[in-house]
Amino acid sequence: MLKKSIASLMLCSMALIAADKINGAGASFPAPAYFSWAYSYEQEVGSQINYQSIGSGGGIKQISSRVVDFGASDEPLAKKDITEVKVLQFPSLIGSIVVAHNIAGIKDGELKLRNEVVADIYLGKIKKWNDAKIAKDNPNLKLPNADITVVRRSDGSGTTYNFTSFLAGVSKEWKDTFGVGKAVDWAVGIAAKGNEGVTSMIAQTPNSIGYLENAYALKNNLSRGVLTTKSGKWVAPSDDNFKAAAKGAKWSKKDDFYQLLVLQDSNNAYPIVAATFILLPTDKSDMNKKIVTFFNWAFEKGDDAIIKLGYVPLPPETKNLIREYWRDNGLI
Numbered sequence: 001m002l003k004k005s006i007a008s009l010m011l012c013s014m015a016l017i018a019a020d021k022i023n024g025a026g027a028s029f030p031a032p033a034y035f036s037w038a039y040s041y042e043q044e045v046g047s048q049i050n051y052q053s054i055g056s057g058g059g060i061k062q063i064s065s066r067v068v069d070f071g072a073s074d075e076p077l078a079k080k081d082i083t084e085v086k087v088l089q090f091p092s093l094i095g096s097i098v099v100a101h102n103i104a105g106i107k108d109g110e111l112k113l114r115n116e117v118v119a120d121i122y123l124g125k126i127k128k129w130n131d132a133k134i135a136k137d138n139p140n141l142k143l144p145n146a147d148i149t150v151v152r153r154s155d156g157s158g159t160t161y162n163f164t165s166f167l168a169g170v171s172k173e174w175k176d177t178f179g180v181g182k183a184v185d186w187a188v189g190i191a192a193k194g195n196e197g198v199t200s201m202i203a204q205t206p207n208s209i210g211y212l213e214n215a216y217a218l219k220n221n222l223s224r225g226v227l228t229t230k231s232g233k234w235v236a237p238s239d240d241n242f243k244a245a246a247k248g249a250k251w252s253k254k255d256d257f258y259q260l261l262v263l264q265d266s267n268n269a270y271p272i273v274a275a276t277f278i279l280l281p282t283d284k285s286d287m288n289k290k291i292v293t294f295f296n297w298a299f300e301k302g303d304d305a306i307i308k309l310g311y312v313p314l315p316p317e318t319k320n321l322i323r324e325y326w327r328d329n330g331l332i
Helices: 002-019 031-045 056-064 079-085 115-123 158-170 172-177 194-204 214-219 239-246 285-301 303-309 316-328
Strands: 021-026 048-053 070-073 087-102 149-153 190-192 208-213 273-281
Touching (some): 021 056, 021 285, 031 303, 048 194, 056 158, 079 087, 087 158, 087 285, 115 158, 115 172, 149 158, 149 194, 158 172, 158 273, 190 194, 208 214
Parallel strands (some): 021 070
Antiparallel strands (some): 070 273
């Protein structure tokens, strides 16, 4: 009898643990932030957030088929897609996509790359590090006479969506030939999965270049290039310049916060800044309330943690607008 009682208690405990577990999947872009938030949340509240970094394409697919409790994507869904997939959408934080390289003797923030030059590298038109277009802007650097190894994503990626939005905005040839998307038919490059894979590939490949979320570059001590603003001013990958771009966001509940932040007009705006988004199924109200409780906690207590990782927290007024959106949909 005692054994049966103990077994019954264990089953009840396991059921409670399972009930407190929230499963999410998607973008690798914000994954370090979500991991940090989830760890602190479990320590403080006791609820477990399990997040799988599988890329924005995977996150959209898994929430569309209701495999996970929430999806995550760096590509915001337009109204027609939100209606079709039947989800709610809101931003969780802001990050930046940096152009990192592995060139012997060239440190972080030393290499200057005009936005048009980055596009020409990914178009396969600039093939050598000592190409005249790169050398002109870097007279004091010892650029090697070496082939540029281009690294890009292999999976459906919101990071790629924002990066190709940037390329299309600075190069008509890129826009007309390859366009914008989570996955495109790349002209050149070796493929790697996730921001994690791109980070590893750059780190182990001499004379390589690639695009990735700033948190990954900082954590792995990768050297980042200096790009140009929309108006052509040199702009370093710094917190102040990321924030300058983030200030250009014009959030609206009416379109479920659809917004791109690349190539903002501000004089100091870093050119490849992006928000990342959470997708909630409209038919899972009870679970959505638990998820919203987690993100509300993150909005209140998680800013310091993600700033240390290299992200930009949402402004207070944006967080309040998101809370209104949650309230409008009966989640708080």
